Amino acid sequence: MRIECPFCGERDVAEFTYLGDAAFRRPPADAPDLAGRYYDAVYLRENPAGPHRELWYHGSGCHAWLQVTRDTRTHEILAVRLATETPE
Amino acid sequence: MRYSIFSLLRQALTGHQGWAPAWRDAAPKPAYEVIIVGGGGHGLSTAHYLAKVHGITDVAVLEKGFIGLGNAGRNTTIIRSNYLLPGNNPFYELSMKLWEGLEQDLNYNTMVSQRGVLNLYHSDAQRDSYVRRGNAMRMHGVDAELLDARDVRRMLPFLDFGNARFPIQGGLLQPRGGTARHDAVVWGYARAASGRGVDIVQNCEVTGFLWEGGRVAGVRTSRGDIRARKIGMAVAGNTSTVAHMAGLRLPIESHVLQAFVSEAIKPLVPCVVTYGAGHFYVSQSDKGGLVFGGNIDGYNSYAQRGNLPTVEDVCESGMALMPAIGRVRVLRSWGGIMDMSMDGSPIIDRTPVAGLYLNGGWCYGGFKATPASGYCFAHLLARDEPHEVARALRLDRFAAGRLLDEKGQGPQPNLH
Ligand SMILES: Cc1cc2nc3c(=O)[nH]c(=O)nc-3n(C[C@H](O)[C@H](O)[C@H](O)COP(=O)(O)OP(=O)(O)OC[C@H]3O[C@@H](n4cnc5c(N)ncnc54)[C@H](O)[C@@H]3O)c2cc1C
Numbered sequence: 001m002r003i004e005c006p007f008c009g010e011r012d013v014a015e016f017t018y019l020g021d022a023a024f025r026r027p028p029a030d031a032p033d034l035a036g037r038y039y040d041a042v043y044l045r046e047n048p049a050g051p052h053r054e055l056w057y058h059g060s061g062c063h064a065w066l067q068v069t070r071d072t073r074t075h076e077i078l079a080v081r082l083a084t085e086t087p088e
Numbered sequence: 089m090r091y092s093i094f095s096l097l098r099q100a101l102t103g104h105q106g107w108a109p110a111w112r113d114a115a116p117k118p119a120y121e122v123i124i125v126g127g128g129g130h131g132l133s134t135a136h137y138l139a140k141v142h143g144i145t146d147v148a149v150l151e152k153g154f155i156g157l158g159n160a161g162r163n164t165t166i167i168r169s170n171y172l173l174p175g176n177n178p179f180y181e182l183s184m185k186l187w188e189g190l191e192q193d194l195n196y197n198t199m200v201s202q203r204g205v206l207n208l209y210h211s212d213a214q215r216d217s218y219v220r221r222g223n224a225m226r227m228h229g230v231d232a233e234l235l236d237a238r239d240v241r242r243m244l245p246f247l248d249f250g251n252a253r254f255p256i257q258g259g260l261l262q263p264r265g266g267t268a269r270h271d272a273v274v275w276g277y278a279r280a281a282s283g284r285g286v287d288i289v290q291n292c293e294v295t296g297f298l299w300e301g302g303r304v305a306g307v308r309t310s311r312g313d314i315r316a317r318k319i320g321m322a323v324a325g326n327t328s329t330v331a332h333m334a335g336l337r338l339p340i341e342s343h344v345l346q347a348f349v350s351e352a353i354k355p356l357v358p359c360v361v362t363y364g365a366g367h368f369y370v371s372q373s374d375k376g377g378l379v380f381g382g383n384i385d386g387y388n389s390y391a392q393r394g395n396l397p398t399v400e401d402v403c404e405s406g407m408a409l410m411p412a413i414g415r416v417r418v419l420r421s422w423g424g425i426m427d428m429s430m431d432g433s434p435i436i437d438r439t440p441v442a443g444l445y446l447n448g449g450w451c452y453g454g455f456k457a458t459p460a461s462g463y464c465f466a467h468l469l470a471r472d473e474p475h476e477v478a479r480a481l482r483l484d485r486f487a488a489g490r491l492l493d494e495k496g497q498g499p500q501p502n503l504h
């Protein structure tokens with residue numbers, strides 16, 4: 001598996017660290033049912049067999065956080081953007 | 089047919105022409121009392137104990153491919169009950185006790201070999217944590233022995249004791265741990281369950297659920313609709329996708345774990361050894377191959393294959409521990425899909441959907457759990473209440489904050 005970093009180009013997966021599903025959103029502090037919302041955000045995962053938008057950190061390169069869309073059935077990388085950009 | 093020395097002799101004298109198939113490859117009936125989704129070790133052992141312990145034989149095990157081609161046939165076959173937490177330990181110890189009587193129970197040679205599982209430690213801090221775990225095991229009546237470097241050297245003289253960075257200081261040994269033959273476990277359970285009337289249905293993929301008044305009433309499959317009063321999921325790496333068909337999201341991620349086997353060599357490794365300074369575990373099969381593995385690759389995956397950095401990492405760890413294997417060639421490597429839970433421990437519980445039961449989250453330790461998992465899941469399906477030793481393996485423990493996090497890693501599945 002190789003990830004095409006927007007700064008460093010195509011690099012071996014060993015240079016990156018995986019965090020997980022990029023869908024994580026911290027619930028707003030004034031949300032109703034805050035405990036339930038946190039349970040959902042911290043523990044529950046979509047875990048799809050197919051395209052998955054996920055966070056990778058380029059630790060052996062530019063130190064950027066990336067959002068990578070990858071097919072979990074084939075490991076094919078479909079898109080790479082900076083984590084700070086809005087998803088496609 | 090009962091297997092014994094006499095049946096073997098009779099067959100030997102008649103040219104082995106009379107062996108009957110070990111189990112029945114059934115066609116699905118329109119309805120059952122209980123359906124188990126997934127014909128891996130856990131699904132089949134559940135069926136066996138449902139029939140044997142609870143007398144429930146109107147059961148079908150639905151398998152999308154062939155039985156035992158999932159993780160049950162891909163694992164490194166290590167069995168042990170060397171757990172720290174009181175919520176886990178009695179469960180795995182029940183499993184160990186069932187392993188110890190499994191061949192008699194199933195009348196099948198599952199090649200359970202209690203050759204010992206040795207976890208090496210390489211620092212004072214690691215020794216202290218192993219002492220703590222060993223004491224916890226002993227308090228639960230599980231065997232545990234702390235070895236120093238001299239003891240380890242006597243058992244495994246070929247390890248790299250002179251390693252300057254990670255010297256081997258000793259190990260925590262569970263003498264009753266060891267290995268079992270994974271395929272034989274699948275076939276033994278299938279044969280025993282089938283013999284009591286359970287239908288094992290292959291090439292039957294569950295693609296959805298049938299509903300009736302808000303509860304599940306059956307499954308849609310590639311071989312037609314099948315109805316049942318109770319449905320148990322035991323699909324390991326596919327737990328999230330099957331649960332999704334019932335509208336459930338679970339505290340699980342699917343990850344790929346690789347394993348390796350070398351060419352056969354003369355007897356070298358007498359027990360299961362795990363390296364404490366990297367992730368590497370090894371045992372030697374009866375054929376002579378070194379069977380070994382390490383960490384999961386670390387990213388979500390449903391592909392039953394991994395990537396090369398993990399191969400390199402596992403082999404480096406192996407070389408750091410036992411340089412003597414440097415010229416042994418790797419024959420094969422492969423991968424399986426782990427249902428990694430958010431705290432690294434499994435779930436055996438009802439789900440919020442009436443009629444639907446969950447057995448999952450086995451991470452990469454589910455082979456050793458095969459007997460107890462089936463025993464406790466059968467108990468839950470038959471009586472609608474958890475078995476005593478599986479009380480902590482609840483689905484709501486994440487919401488309630490009663491996690492079973494052996495490693496203390498937090499909700500990050502690729503670190504468990
Ligand atoms: C490389 C590797 C090494 C391992 N090493 C060890 C070890 O040393 N010790 C240990 O204790 N554990 C180990 N494990 C973990 C262990 O193998 C698993 O936790 C355990 O086998 C999972 O339970 P199972 O046997 O029921 O799974 P599986 O054999 O995977 O059974 C699940 C079955 O469900 C079927 N299925 C999925 N979806 C559907 C559907 N929609 N409809 C019908 N059927 C479906 C699958 O085809 C599969 O046959 C290892 C795993 C791997 C991959």
Ligand SMILES: [Zn+2]
Pocket residue numbers: 005006007008009058061062063064
């Ligand atoms: Zn980069």
